[in-house]
Amino acid sequence: MKKLFSEFSIKNIEIKNRICVPPMVVGLAKDGYVTAENLDRYKELAKGGPGLIIQEATCINKDGRLSEKQIGIWEDNQIEGLKNIVNAVHEEGCKIFIQIHHAGVTGISKSPLCPSPYEYKGFAGTVIGREMTKEDIESIQKDYIEAVRRSYEAGYDGVELHGCHGYLISQFLNKNVNKRTDEYGTNPERFVLEILEGIRKVTPEEFVVGIRLGGFEPSIEDGVSYAKILDKSGIDFLDISYGFFNExxxxxxKDYKYSNAVYAAEKIKQEVSIPVFAVNGINSAEIAEEILDETNVDIVDIGKGILINPNWANHAMDGKDTGKCLNCAKCMWFGQSEVCPGKVIFDKNNK
Ligand SMILES: Cc1cc2nc3c(=O)[nH]c(=O)nc-3n(C[C@H](O)[C@H](O)[C@H](O)COP(=O)(O)O)c2cc1C
Ligand code: SF4
Structure with a gap:
């Protein structure tokens, strides 16, 4: 596990190993404010030994939420609770970024915004996105920028813009969703590049700003092209996942050894000069090491593996069983974590 446990730096942020806990909303905040449960969860995750945690999707305004229980970063009073998370994680020698999010048409808003009037079929039925005016665009961009300013003030080591999985930035980037004929449609990356430009004006140059980007938005060629544009525009890292799931x-x-998302990360790493993170289905320390070696990515995200076993990184370091996600058709961590079969088995075997 030579590479997995080697140090890595992004700008001047030193990360003790290559294991990152990716953002995972598990739903515990109250009215957008950090609760004691949120805090305990991050303490537990940091104690488990990863080099980096990316805090779950944290919303820039109430209208953009994906769930009632999501943590928010839309007002200054929220900074205190966020600071508590940062301090708790730092005490364990772990670094923490925060994922900055707006759901657009895929959120819980009754009248959700979208770059175009896109029809979205979600769990709660079908909604049609309200096409954003230029004023809407400007106002939401400001909310992103203000959210990042608050993140910096709360002491995070960096931010990750949520730019994939069908949320607002992904809706702009995906041409199957964004049918605008203005400059935000002809240059779909303009929405996020203007946010990046605004962020750089309110935070110091050394502050780390990355993005979670869809490798297939909608195709791999688009994913690679956006990655190259963002690299040239001064983004600090790329965390490569899936794009807009339906699109x-x-x-x-079929013979590719790892997941499609890892494939996209490998392809993108070949084309950019900045750190790239890979994610999805990396379910043992051996596979994590192999992916770092074979694909040349810099960091591996271990998601559900760490939900099952928050001590995943410590156990991997000691050569112990880290547990296994069973890839259920519906992950129980969206509401019923106590019946996660992977966790039940792991806890039973490790009493
Ligand atoms: C309960 C749960 C919540 C998630 N929340 C987020 C999120 O807030 N932001 C995000 O980008 N991805 C989110 N994801 C996706 C994970 O970050 C990760 O990409 C995915 O689980 C695949 O990695 P894995 O196979 O290691 O679990 C979530 C996944 C789960 C299971
Ligand atoms: S519920 Fe299933 S898919 Fe989700 S973490 Fe547990 S074993 Fe994995």
Whole structure:
């Protein structure tokens, strides 16, 4: 596990190993404010030994929430609770970024915004996004920028813009969703690049600003092209996942050894000069090490593996069983974590 446990730096943020806990909303905040449960969860995650935690999708305004229980960063009074998370994680020698999010048409808003009037079929039925005016665009961009200013003030080591999984930035980037004929449609990356430009005006140059980007938005060629544009525009890292789930055009050889998202990260790493994170289905320390070696990505995200076993990184370091996600059709961590079969088995075997 030579590479997995080697140090890595992004700008001047030193990360003790290559294991990152990716953002995972598990739903515990109250009215957008951090609760004692949120705090305990991050303490537990940091104690488990990863080099970096990316805090769950944290919303820039109430209208953009994906759930009632999501943590928010839309007002200054929220900074105190966020600071408590940062301090608790730092006490364990772990670094923490925060994922900055707006759901657009895929959120809980009754009248959700979207770059175009896109029809979205979600769990709660079908909604049609309200096409954003230029004023809407400007106002939401300001909310992103203000959210990042608050993140910096709360002491986070960096931010990750949520730019994938079908949320607002992903809705702009995906041409199957964004049908605008103005400059935000002809240059779909303009929405996020203007946010990045605004962020750089309110935070010091050394502050780390990255993005979670869809590798297939909708195709791998688009994913690679956006990654190159963002690299040239001064983004500090790329965390590569899936794009808009209903609108991807995935074309990956069936024989590829790892997940399609890892494939996209490998391809993108070949084309950019900045750190790239890979995610999805990395379910043992051996596979994590192999992916770092074979694909040349810099950091691996261990998501559900760490939900099952928050001590995943410590156990991997000691050569112990880290547990296994069973890839259930519906992950129980969206509401019923106590019946996660992977966790039940792991806890039973490790009493
Ligand atoms: C309960 C749960 C919540 C998640 N919340 C987020 C989130 O807030 N932001 C995000 O970008 N991805 C989110 N994800 C996706 C994970 O970050 C990760 O990309 C995904 O679980 C695949 O990695 P894995 O196979 O290691 O679990 C979530 C996943 C789960 C299971
Ligand atoms: S509920 Fe299933 S898919 Fe989700 S973490 Fe547990 S074992 Fe994995």
């Amino acid at each position: 991807q055009e995935i074309n990956v050889n």
